[in-house]
Amino acid sequence: xxxxxxxxxxxxxxxxxxxxxxxxxxxxxxxxxxxxxxxxxxxxxxxxxxxxxxxxxxxxxxxxxxxxxxxxxxxxxxxxxxxxxxxxxxxxxxxxxxxxxxxxxxxxxxxxxxxxxxxxxxxxxxxxxxxxxxxxxxxxxxxxxxxxxxxxxxxxxxxxxxxxxxxxxxxxxxxxxxxxxxxxxxxxxxxxxxxxxxxxxxxxxxxxxxxxxxxxxxxxxxxxxxxxxxxxxxxxxxxxxxxxxxxxxxxxxxxxxxxxxxxxxxxxxxxxxxxxxxxxxxxxxxxxxxxxxxxxxxxxxxxxxxxxxxxxxxxxxxxxxxxxxxxxxxxxxxxxxxxxxxxxxxxxxxxxxxxxxxxxxxxxxxxxxxxxxxxxxxxxxxxxxxxxxxxxxxxxxxxxxxxxxxxxxxxxxxxxxxxxxxxxxxxxxxxxxxxxxxxxxxxxxxxxxxxxxxxxxxxxxxxxxxxxxxxxxxxxxxxxxxxxxxxxxxxxxxxxxxxxxxxxxxxxxxxxxxxxxxxxxxxxxxxxxxxxxxxxxxxxxxxxxxxxxxxxxxxxxxxxxxxxxxxxxxxxxxxxxxxxxxxxxxxxxxxxxxxxxxxxxxxxxxxxxxxxxxxxxxxxxxxxxxxxxxxxxxxxxxxxxxxxxxxxxxxxxxxxxxxxxxxxxxxxxxxxxxxxxxxxxxxxxxxxxxxxxxxxxxxxxxxxxxxxxxxxxxxxxxxxxxxxxxxxxxxxxxxxxxxxxxxxxxxxxxxxxxxxxxxxxxxxxxxxxxxxxxxxxxxxxxxxxxxxxxxxxxxxxxxxxxxxxxxxxxxxxxxxxxxxxxxxxxxxxxxxxxxxx
Numbered sequence: 001x002x003x004x005x006x007x008x009x010x011x012x013x014x015x016x017x018x019x020x021x022x023x024x025x026x027x028x029x030x031x032x033x034x035x036x037x038x039x040x041x042x043x044x045x046x047x048x049x050x051x052x053x054x055x056x057x058x059x060x061x062x063x064x065x066x067x068x069x070x071x072x073x074x075x076x077x078x079x080x081x082x083x084x085x086x087x088x089x090x091x092x093x094x095x096x097x098x099x100x101x102x103x104x105x106x107x108x109x110x111x112x113x114x115x116x117x118x119x120x121x122x123x124x125x126x127x128x129x130x131x132x133x134x135x136x137x138x139x140x141x142x143x144x145x146x147x148x149x150x151x152x153x154x155x156x157x158x159x160x161x162x163x164x165x166x167x168x169x170x171x172x173x174x175x176x177x178x179x180x181x182x183x184x185x186x187x188x189x190x191x192x193x194x195x196x197x198x199x200x201x202x203x204x205x206x207x208x209x210x211x212x213x214x215x216x217x218x219x220x221x222x223x224x225x226x227x228x229x230x231x232x233x234x235x236x237x238x239x240x241x242x243x244x245x246x247x248x249x250x251x252x253x254x255x256x257x258x259x260x261x262x263x264x265x266x267x268x269x270x271x272x273x274x275x276x277x278x279x280x281x282x283x284x285x286x287x288x289x290x291x292x293x294x295x296x297x298x299x300x301x302x303x304x305x306x307x308x309x310x311x312x313x314x315x316x317x318x319x320x321x322x323x324x325x326x327x328x329x330x331x332x333x334x335x336x337x338x339x340x341x342x343x344x345x346x347x348x349x350x351x352x353x354x355x356x357x358x359x360x361x362x363x364x365x366x367x368x369x370x371x372x373x374x375x376x377x378x379x380x381x382x383x384x385x386x387x388x389x390x391x392x393x394x395x396x397x398x399x400x401x402x403x404x405x406x407x408x409x410x411x412x413x414x415x416x417x418x419x420x421x422x423x424x425x426x427x428x429x430x431x432x433x434x435x436x437x438x439x440x441x442x443x444x445x446x447x448x449x450x451x452x453x454x455x456x457x458x459x460x461x462x463x464x465x466x467x468x469x470x471x472x473x474x475x476x477x478x479x480x481x482x483x484x485x486x487x488x489x490x491x492x493x494x495x496x497x498x499x500x501x502x503x504x505x506x507x508x509x510x511x512x513x514x515x516x517x518x519x520x521x522x523x524x525x526x527x528x529x530x531x532x533x534x535x536x537x538x539x540x541x542x543x544x545x546x547x548x549x550x551x552x553x554x555x556x557x558x559x560x561x562x563x564x565x566x567x568x569x570x571x572x573x574x575x576x577x578x579x580x581x582x583x584x585x586x587x588x589x590x591x592x593x594x595x596x597x598x599x600x601x602x603x604x605x606x607x608x609x610x611x612x613x614x615x616x617x618x619x620x621x622x623x624x625x626x627x628x629x630x631x632x633x634x635x636x637x638x639x640x641x642x643x644x645x646x647x648x649x650x651x652x653x654x655x656x657x658x659x660x661x662x663x664x665x666x667x668x669x670x671x672x673x674x675x676x677x678x679x680x681x682x683x684x685x686x687x688x689x690x691x692x693x694x695x696x697x698x699x700x701x702x703x704x705x706x707x708x709x710x711x712x713x714x715x716x717x718x719x720x721x722x723x724x725x726x727x728x729x730x731x732x733x734x735x736x737x738x739x740x741x742x743x744x745x746x747x748x749x750x751x752x753x754x755x756x757x758x759x760x761x762x763x764x765x766x767x768x769x770x771x772x773x774x775x776x777x778x779x780x781x782x783x784x785x786x787x788x789x790x791x792x793x794x795x796x797x798x799x800x801x802x803x804x805x806x807x808x809x810x811x812x813x814x815x816x817x818x819x820x821x822x823x824x825x826x827x828x829x830x831x832x833x834x835x836x837x
Contacts (some may be wrong), residue, residue, distance in 0.1 A: 002015070002047075027178040030042060034339075047098045066276075086099050086106055125156070133830050170392065237307055255280070306788070385417075434524040438521070443452070453493045458524060525563070527544035527619060533547075538557045544619055561586060602615045729772055742776065764824075
């Protein structure tokens with residue numbers, strides 16, 4: 001077939017070596033930079049050398065259709081003759097078709113139906129470096145089918161980036177990597193222009209692109225139009241940014257055409273961007289135009305430097321599209337669009353220094369995406385862990401665990417992780433497992449046609465149009481308000497309806513649209529069933545425990561219950577944002593979320609006391625609560641323990657005696673070691689059942705804690721051998737020379753304090769000691785008025801050096817109290833001399 005094409009592209013000289021490699025080993029890797037023609041010429045060359053049909057797999061529908069049209073045009077034929085294509089909802093092939101371009105997802109479906117791929121002589125996996133989930137699966141499944149069933153099948157991986165070693169190893173046989181064939185660089189050079197914005201314009205934590213950057217991109221497009229000939233291709237992260245920049249360029253419409261290019265457009269609109277035009281064009285595209293597409297007439301690329309990639313929050317089951325800087329490989333791909341037909345220029349809206357810090361390659365989807373469908377594909381293939389497959393990267397363990405748990409809940413996997421009959425039915429629906437479950441289980445309740453219609457809308461929420469009301473979107477699609485969206489939706493509805501058993505009927509009487517839509521959504525995402533928190537508000541609590549909020553002005557505001565179809569939560573945001581939902585009532589929510597319904601007795605610490613209730617919950621949503629008259633003592637004790645842990649030991653009444661005992665015990669542990677119990681807050685709370693057990697068993701509420709005898713409870717921590725020694729080692733009081741028994745303060749376990757009037761210590765040569773003589777008591781010597789005059793643990797030294805100064809200062813102030821010159825031999829006293837009459 002290649003002989004029928006006269007177009008000379010840089011990949012052409014490499015094709016003989018590529019065919020030799022395929023004939024020799026059956027597998028190869030072709031590395032060809034953007035613009036070399038690998039997507040169009042390689043399939044035609046292989047088709048002329050192999051028996052059977054050549055299947056070219058593309059990650060994106062737009063690229064699949066465009067590649068087929070390009071090859072057919074090179075052959076001077078219509079699509080569907082020797083070159084055809086098949087994407088979801090559309091297939092144009094004939095008996096004469098030798099090259100069929102398909103999406104990688106469609107190739108995976110075919111491999112499941114028949115891994116031998118009868119009638120296929122070669123499979124070409126294009127743009128495998130993009131590392132989408134379906135592309136990884138298509139590579140792994142085809143490689144294993146070739147190894148075990150079809151050794152004659154040729155398998156070629158094609159990439160525009162030089163990281164080919166990984167794919168060569170995966171496609172090799174007998175430990176020998178497949179041969180890597182490299183094409184020369186693109187035919188035309190592309191000059192780089194570094195065009196950073198005048199001030200930094202970072203993407204916010206919520207993923208919002210700074211309007212200043214969009215202003216700058218629009219200005220750069222105008223600059224490129226003024227400085228160079230030809231059409232301009234501008235790369236932006238998403239549909240919203242395309243619309244925003246288009247609005248900023250609206251004044252140019254009299255001289256240039258402004259054309260969007262993204263996956264949400266209908267086929268005719270995509271084709272318009274991929275056809276030459278009579279005047280200059282500015283094509284504003286998402287990453288869909290990075291590779292495998294030739295946008296004719298483009299001589300200049302303006303790159304905003306951003307991409308939108310999926311992320312999943314495993315703990316909440318919510319996905320989000322996150323805006324990130326492009327990788328260097330993706331930037332190279334984008335730049336190559338300018339050199340496809342002539343020398344070109346690329347304006348990069350970032351600095352050369354920033355470019356050096358970009359990641360070398362884009363992050364593979366397997367590292368960040370929801371793996372539920374991926375895990376089901378592996379199980380359906382017969383390798384649930386993927387360990388025996390040629391996967392470029394192993395799936396993350398945490399994401400796979402969540403995926404398997406979800407599939408087990410859906411009944412798609414058994415306890416051993418093997419696919420069940422129900423799992424095969426779910427996989428056979430050809431959509432996300434959650435949506436397939438909603439289709440299968442919703443059809444008997446709402447009718448097969450309506451279940452398929454709602455699931456078709458959920459499978460491609462781009463057809464929903466503006467607003468977040470799913471039921472309203474369903475009605476618009478039925479009315480045909482947007483013919484292109486309606487056509488896509490109806491095609492998918494027919495496909496899904498065909499996946500259901502024949503003979504399904506619509507129940508009588510049928511549910512209203514709102515409840516039918518809500519039930520199907522709830523079956524798909526039961527953890528996203530949500531109830532309004534406050535009447536008249538717009539904030540909801542989802543059954544999964546995450547708060548969610550409607551957009552301002554939403555028509556759904558105030559609806560008591562929602563089944564949330566699409567929601568995302570930006571990093572750092574307190575709530576998720578509802579993007580698409582259907583209203584429903586509590587009865588329907590209970591039906592859809594049946595596995596999440598729980599009823600039971602709850603005895604818990606709430607609002608500062610024990611609360612005992614009989615509760616019915618739908619996940620995290622409390623539906624019914626009634627007081628529980630006689631809760632079990634063990635449940636009450638557990639609630640009281642929780643209260644102590646949350647609110648602290650201040651719930652107990654700490655009398656002076658209780659505080660003193662705790663301080664004495666703490667001193668003994670500090671001075672004598674770990675044989676003595678730990679009475680810190682953390683230790684007492686951790687062992688509360690040990691020392692407060694009887695009191696907790698008898699208590700019923702917070703007030704009972706306040707009546708606990710804490711002294712008696714603390715003494716339970718002391719074995720009899722230690723309890724008998726406590727008064728000797730940490731005496732509560734110490735007798736002083738005057739005969740008084742003075743309380744010892746153990747508040748600081750490192751230094752117990754005895755506060756005593758100085759005259760009562762006359763005759764003491766040394767300070768007393770505790771802990772079996774190990775620790776001296778710190779004396780706080782007081783004046784006759786009770787004020788400290790000295791602090792010492794070395795009384796002998798104080799009598800020699802400190803006392804004379806204290807005596808000189810105070811004997812005139814307190815003449816009725818004795819101030820002997822030698823206090824070590826003086827008579828101690830606690831009384832003053834009587835006044836003279």
